[in-house]
Amino acid sequence: MHANMHHQILIVGGGTAGITVAARLRRSDKRLDVAIIEPSEKHYYQPLWTLVGAGVFPKQASERAEADYIPKGVAWIRDAVTEFLPAENQVKTRDGRTVSYDYLVVAPGLQLNWDQVKGLPETIGHNGVCSVYSYQYVDYTWECIRNFKGGTALFTQPATPIKCGAAPQKIMYLAEHYFRRTGIRDRSRIVFASANRKIFGVEKYAEALSKVLARKGIDTRFRHNLVEIRPNTHEAVFENLDTQETVVLTYDMIHVTPPQGPPDFVRNSPLANESGWVDVDKYTLQHVRYPNVFSLGDVSNLPTSKTGSAIRDQAPVLVKNLLAAMRHQPLPARYDGYSACPIITDYGKLILAEFDYDHKPKETFPFNQAKERWSMWLLKKYGLPWMYWNLMLKGRM
8 A cells, every 4th residue: 555645746648748848947956855757667759650651760769768758856756547526626536546746737638539439449450450640550550551452441530529630631641652653553443531520620720621631532521430440341430520420431451540638537526527538728737626726738628729739838937937926926827729740641741731720821831831842751751759768858948
């Protein structure tokens, strides 16, 4: 049995958001007592998995030891939260701990709900059913693309919010390019079945991506939500979200983006809104009912794309506001909804979409980022991973 523990600032989740916030807190004041609860021994740079699934990198390139990125002076509680008790300023853990806090930061990321698609848990990773959304299955994605000999390649996007909203189309564009490069494109049919209404939420980039779809000859089926996989007959069953009709498509390979959502221990907690997300003010990142609780990243209800680049802008806002709250001062910082999606359109081509809450472009570079560029491909392939490991997780970016 573990003795009860107390920390001044407790961070739930040691992924991108949790580590970045911890590093920034320690850089701002080394006297702060900060702890992270995180069960995983490994830390993954998940944006690389699209390139792993396309054969560009081995998956090991995305993996590091969690211990190497816990900031110096931050306590690491190697455990998992099972329950939030915000009225008591406590959390309960899997291993029987009760950890109390003065301030709480909630950042455990998303849960992949494979079981929300009938037949998917039993067939993912074989029978031509693959996904770049899991370290376990990402290698099989490259195996499916590499060994594809023609027929129908089906790519799906669910009705739920997901990590990196453009990843389902990125792996499709890379597969199409690979099929073209290996001479089988003319005997291949590529279908994008997405629950969304259009290819992208920001009009400027949607226009550019519509041209990519046309150039590549991809068959798009919007408002199609995957509900079942029938591996024996190679059939994918969709619900048309506009008509409620059932649509059955056959496939030779299928890349599935699983439904995603907040972890159950968040969804079922007092911190959640009616949809299960941590209920924070979208500008200050402070909880709307518990003023000593903050949240950022994928588990929050912030109405923007769930990306690492969004966390990069959220983290400094959260830290400034948390420190102000500790001093009983007004919260000075505001998050404008900035997020970025580096959308790979070919091996060697990328559109860098950057935008805010109003779905208006908020671009970094002095050129049109809706144009496919080799330079942005190099940024995605080499620049962003280096910045992630060496700057962002160290609280320097």
